[in-house]
Amino acid sequence: MDLKLYLSVTFLLSVWTTAKCDQIPDEVLHMECRDRYFLIAVDLSFTGNEPHFEAVDETGVYPITTQYAAECGYSVRVLPSPDRVALRASYFSCHTDNNDDVFTFNFNLVAMHQGLEITYALNKTCSPSLPWSPREVTCELNYMEVSVRSDVTCPTGTKRDYWDATVQTAYTSATSEWQVMFQGGEPLTINLTEAQKRGYAFALTYGRLVFRTPYGQPDSFSTEVNGVPVEVTHATLFSRQSWVILMVDLMAACPMSEGSYDNNGYMMWEIPEVLHPLVSGLREMQINLGANGELVEQPVAEERGYIVEKHDNMVQISIPYNAEGGTRKSSVSDGLFEYYMFDLYLDLYFVDEDHLETRLRCHRTLATPLLPRPLFAEDPPPDFDAVCSESGISFRLDYRPYDYLWEITIGSDPLTPELVAQHGYIMSNNSQSLLLEVPLFTQGYKYKDITLKGFFGTFEIRLRDHETSTVLSSTVKTCPFTTNEFIMCSTDGRMTVVANLSLAIPSGGVPARTNLIAKNCGPKETDDTRALFSFPLNSCGSTVQLGKEYVTYENKIVSKKLGALRNPADSGNEIDRVTMQCTYPLAGLHRLFSVHRFESDTDGVGRIVHSTHATGDLMDPTKEPITVIQTPVSTTKRFRKPVSRRPAYHPAAKEKVSSFLNYVSKKRN
Known part of the structure; x- marks a missing residue:
């Protein structure tokens, strides 16, 4: 046997023998296969303050330094509470064996014990828990990595001009050896050996091509997207095979904002x-x-x-x-x-x-x-328990001796019996605990992802310091809700309605063929009996009723099959109709629809009214509606019922509304 080969094999066997002779107790070691990486975490109480890892494969042992980690797909850091050293290894990291998406990792952990350096062998076999997407990008703490399926097609559409220019450049300089062209600034073309010397990694493994680069490379560039700093590395691999040029476009882009x-x-x-x-x-x-x-x-x-x-x-x-x-x-x-x-x-x-x-x-x-x-011997930030129900969210707080030091608020308003009564909450408060029930659609909810199937409602309770009003903690609960009909009148001037149209549309009609008073305002979503509308209050043909203290926006749902739901003054046609209203107190309005922005201190109170009467005003107290859906109303301040005749514009309100409203008033009267 050749002496050099013999010494090499002997050294490798010696390394493996040393690495395998010590074991780490299970209580201080955690190893886990995640969906895109392998994790090792070891308590510093066992390893000491300066542990380090080594990657091991059949070619030798490789210390994982800061630079080597970024180039090879490792991230090593010390985690507090509990103090641990943790290694994340990409499934495509340098010394990982891949056998048809079965990844085998071998590492050494080197630690100091009583002045002696001890080596521990760590190994694990992992498989991804999720199938690979055609293109995957990882933005780690110290590197970017992109992998693409080998059959991903060339770019199209808006990127065609760029791609044509890249093809032309590659065509004039391509050889049978694989080369890489870096884009962004002045194009740079080098072979793969030179690229690896510069810290880039390229690998082809079981139908996927992998490209990895540390942050801050000379060939990367920085840009801003919507004010967020982004680092981009754009590489194109190409090779000439006879008269055919093979090209693969690889680009990694990662946000660099610190939050x-x-x-x-x-x-x-x-x-x-x-x-x-x-x-x-x-x-x-x-x-x-x-x-x-x-x-x-x-x-x-x-x-x-x-x-x-x-x-x-x-x-x-x-x-x-x-x-x-x-x-x-x-x-x-x-x-x-x-x-x-x-x-x-x-x-x-x-x-x-x-x-x-x-x-x-x-x-x-x-x-x-x-x-x-503040200085305390015990943890002062208390925690609410929050529970979802069909009708709202319930919050419970078990008191502790020093909880009187904190102020509980909904938004910026202290939680008091007066606030509870005003907003329609239900509160039970004694010396042991506080129970707050928040019915759906009461003040303080935020809504999102609204569809006919349902929506999400979020409510937040905050704890503030009595003296500084600093928010010390908050409890936020988001719950899914479903309801057959509802109306939301937001503070920014938007009406969102899910209405049951089974009575308003005769047999054979479909909700999808309805609209609001303005014909171009159709539903966002429909099913067999219901329709979802969401629109700014001052659009889609809405009318405005001004009172001394309140303003009411009103619109109607119209059936395209029958034409517009007729004016109530047309007494010769008795057909069902659906009318929606949002009412706001004037005192809380900062802007009305005479400007491009609506702003209110509080959500409005909404009403969906199903009626069979075609004569008289909708709100005429002598006409009983079939169904009225209304968001909760304050128990300390009651909205006045809108007038029963044609809306009047009261002189007392002129100082609180724009001249445009006065102009509309004159035109309508």
Whole structure:
């Protein structure tokens, strides 16, 4: 046997023998296969303060340094509470054996014990719990990784001009050797050997091509998408085979925002729906998220207090600072301070306009600033238990001796018996506990994902410091609700209605062929008997009734088959109709529809009225409606019933409304 080969084999066997001779007790070691990576976590109480990992394969042992980790698909960090060292290894990391999507990992953990360096062998075999998407992008803490299925088609649509230019460049410089062209600034073309020397990794494994790069590479570039900083690395692999050029486009784009804190107890992070202009628009999106690398579906996360909102092509995530899975740390320096850390794990699954499915995974650590806290021997932030029911949400708080120091609020309003009576809540309060029942549609709810099948309602209770009014904690509960009919009158001037049209439409009619007074305002969604409408109050032909203290917006549902539901003054036609109203107190309105923005201090009170009478005004007290659906009304301030004749515009209200309203009043009268 060749001496050099003999020494090499002997050294390798020696390494494996040393690595396998010691075992870590199960109580200090955690190893787990996740859907896209392998996790090792070991208590620092066992390893000491300076442990490190080594990757092992049949070619040798490779210390995982900071730079090597970023290049090879590893993330190593120390986690507080409990103090642990954790390694995340991508399924496509450098020294991982892949046998038809069965991944085998071998690592050494090197730790110090009583002045001696001890090596522990760690190994695991994993398989992905989810099938691979055609394109997958991972935004780790220290690197970006993209893998694509080998049969992914070339870009189309808006990216065609770019692709043609890339093909032309590749055609003039392609050889039989695989080369890579980096885009973004001045195009750079190098062979794969040179690219690997620069810290890039390329691999072809069982039908997937993998590209990985550390952050901050010279060939990457930074941009902003909707104000969010994004780092992009764009590489195109190409090779000439006879007269055919083979090309694969690879691009990794990751948001680099560190997040923010809103002083209301939420850590916030935003990510654009589309991270780079060369990615076409979206057709479909699903969101999963969680803490410490564990994912749950969006509705489950919202039940835990997370808030996920999509607006202006952005996804905004708000997480209570004390959410489950976070970490609290304290420090004492001229007082007691705390800060909270949260390891956010986000999974976005979307289908773009080219019908290409992509899964984007982001790991980000969010943190609050230092928060001043009073000195206490025990934990002062109390927790509410929240329970969903068909009719609303119930909150329960078991009192502790020092809970009198905190103020319970709904929004910015202290929770008092007067507030409970005004908003229609139900409260039971004694020396042992507080029970608050919040009926659906009462003041303070936020609604989202409204469909005919149902919607989600969110209610939040906050705890504030009595002296500083600083929000110390909050309990947010999101529940799914279903109801046959409802009406919502929002503070920003939008009426949302689900109406049962089985009485208003005669046999043979369909809800899909209905509209509001304005014919171009059709339903957002329909089924066999119901229709969902959502529209600004000052649109779709709505009428306005002004009183001395209130303003009422009104619209009607119209059947296209019968034509408009006739004017009530037409006494010759007795047909059923559905009328919707939203009523707001004038004192709480800051703007009306004479400007482009509606703003109210409170939600309006809505009414859906089904009536069979064609003569007389809808609200004539002598005409009894068949059905009235109405959102709850304050018990301390009652809305006046609108007048029974044609709406009058009272002079006393002129100082509170715009000149445009006065103009409308004259025209109508």
